[in-house]
Amino acid sequence: MSPLLVLVLGLLLPLLLLVLRGRTRREDEPPLIKGWIPFIGKALEFVKDAHKFLKEHKRKFGDVFTVQIAGKYMTFIMDPLLYPNIIKQGRQLDFHEFSNRVAPFAFGYPPVTSKFPGLREQIKRSFILLQGDNLTPLTESMMGNLMLVFRQDYLDQESSWKTAYMYKFCSSIMFEATFLTMYGKPASASRHSGMSVLEKDFIKFDNMFPLLVAQIPIWLLGRTKAIRQRLINYFLPHQMSCWSHSSEFIRTRFEMFEQYDTLRDFDKAAHHFAILWASLGNTVPATFWAMYYLVSHPEALQFVRQELEDVLRLSGVEFSRDQDVTLTPAHLEKLLYMESAIKESFRLCSSSMNIRVAQEDFSLRLDAERSAAVRKGDIIALYPQALHLDPEIYEDPETFRFDRYVQNGQKKTDFYKDGQKLKHYLMPFGSGATKCPGRFFAINEIKQFLSVILLYLDLELEEGQSKATLDLSRAGMGVMLPAKDVRFRYRLRPV
Numbered sequence: 001m002s003p004l005l006v007l008v009l010g011l012l013l014p015l016l017l018l019v020l021r022g023r024t025r026r027e028d029e030p031p032l033i034k035g036w037i038p039f040i041g042k043a044l045e046f047v048k049d050a051h052k053f054l055k056e057h058k059r060k061f062g063d064v065f066t067v068q069i070a071g072k073y074m075t076f077i078m079d080p081l082l083y084p085n086i087i088k089q090g091r092q093l094d095f096h097e098f099s100n101r102v103a104p105f106a107f108g109y110p111p112v113t114s115k116f117p118g119l120r121e122q123i124k125r126s127f128i129l130l131q132g133d134n135l136t137p138l139t140e141s142m143m144g145n146l147m148l149v150f151r152q153d154y155l156d157q158e159s160s161w162k163t164a165y166m167y168k169f170c171s172s173i174m175f176e177a178t179f180l181t182m183y184g185k186p187a188s189a190s191r192h193s194g195m196s197v198l199e200k201d202f203i204k205f206d207n208m209f210p211l212l213v214a215q216i217p218i219w220l221l222g223r224t225k226a227i228r229q230r231l232i233n234y235f236l237p238h239q240m241s242c243w244s245h246s247s248e249f250i251r252t253r254f255e256m257f258e259q260y261d262t263l264r265d266f267d268k269a270a271h272h273f274a275i276l277w278a279s280l281g282n283t284v285p286a287t288f289w290a291m292y293y294l295v296s297h298p299e300a301l302q303f304v305r306q307e308l309e310d311v312l313r314l315s316g317v318e319f320s321r322d323q324d325v326t327l328t329p330a331h332l333e334k335l336l337y338m339e340s341a342i343k344e345s346f347r348l349c350s351s352s353m354n355i356r357v358a359q360e361d362f363s364l365r366l367d368a369e370r371s372a373a374v375r376k377g378d379i380i381a382l383y384p385q386a387l388h389l390d391p392e393i394y395e396d397p398e399t400f401r402f403d404r405y406v407q408n409g410q411k412k413t414d415f416y417k418d419g420q421k422l423k424h425y426l427m428p429f430g431s432g433a434t435k436c437p438g439r440f441f442a443i444n445e446i447k448q449f450l451s452v453i454l455l456y457l458d459l460e461l462e463e464g465q466s467k468a469t470l471d472l473s474r475a476g477m478g479v480m481l482p483a484k485d486v487r488f489r490y491r492l493r494p495v
């Protein structure tokens, strides 16, 4: 964090202390942890240590406790057996109150209020276009774009070993292929010019994302405002209207925003930029971890590659150095072990805190016997990383086991805690009605990416590097990035 930021946060401290609410405790409230986290800078430190902090407090205070963070009361639910009950109480626990505060602040569009009648409902309806029957054209388009980028950047080279940075490699391919799939191509070319500049700006913005989620004003974050401005400008309507082959999802949203005179062109563009982040901010690190774990476990990589080759052979799919491979959603569905490896990397590297805001004072039902009083405005947080790393649910939880989610040739879905089967055993995508609408597409595109690299490339980690570790600065906010990029070697396979 820059010294200027530290200074300003220090000056803000007394002000923040003033706004901290004290309140008289009621008996039926969860235990309140003393030693609250007084201001945002501290809250960010808390984020980095969240896993350790929450584990310790669970040991001391049980499965439900409240922490005061930057003046807000946050009640953590640590027992995954309680999750179904909490998720059911969606009427009193709202996700959008939180997301409608955080997202406009981070992405620069005006909050979706009654100033834009019907907009919130239309935005919600647009999410259907990422799922169900709409998933097929999206997935097919992604396949074509992935091969386009991969062929031009990697396949048309000679076959000697080359070295690259893995995160950079995943990011450049997934960024452009996803961009083309969602937003389309320019009028007279198959690829947009300036994509690598856009990607670099995106990465700079993404690095600041945790600070924006913590509501630190963008003017305090160096050049972030100018970078965001450039990113948003890319999506101005006069520019987007020249692109062809965009997804139904983006086309529908484009037309939807055009209906609102109260939205400036810049606001519309900022909404499109928010979707760029939603579709890549987690997908790129998730792709990295799936690739990293496979490349660093050669026996798993070989098994997953064999499964893929078997599926393609049995379906009569042909491909070669000159002929692009095509994997349809039906092929992808058959890749059980690859899916398991992806889920396993989600388990190890995702930390998506599920945050809900209490809409009224009410009694939160925890299970048949217990409930806890919460007050209007309190935050209820589910912290799935605790369950992902719980040795009672996942034996040897720190270890990557690529086949953890397969049993007897089927998807394994039964995981237990206290002898009871868990309804929610893996939660990278949130929960309930607001669960990530892009989750099916995300899994498909990661499978497609892995398929392409496993079929066309031999892959090895470069020797002499330490294991990749997690950058904890976005713990609780989605899939974590690696603390440091990893070097690997690749060469074209004889196909």
Ligand code: HEM
Pocket: 095, 099, 127, 130, 278, 279, 280, 282, 283, 286, 350, 352, 353, 354, 355, 428, 429, 430, 431, 432, 434, 435, 436, 437, 438, 439, 441, 442, 478, 479
């Ligand atoms: C590995 C990849 C991804 C992960 C881990 C992920 C995770 C999440 C999470 C945790 C949420 C919040 C849900 C909640 O708290 O209830 C979310 C929301 C969302 N995601 Fe994803 N996501 C991924 C990929 C995608 C993709 C590819 C798209 C679009 C193409 C997408 C679009 C969205 C949207 C639009 C929302 C907001 C939903 C709302 O406001 O109700 N996501 N995602």
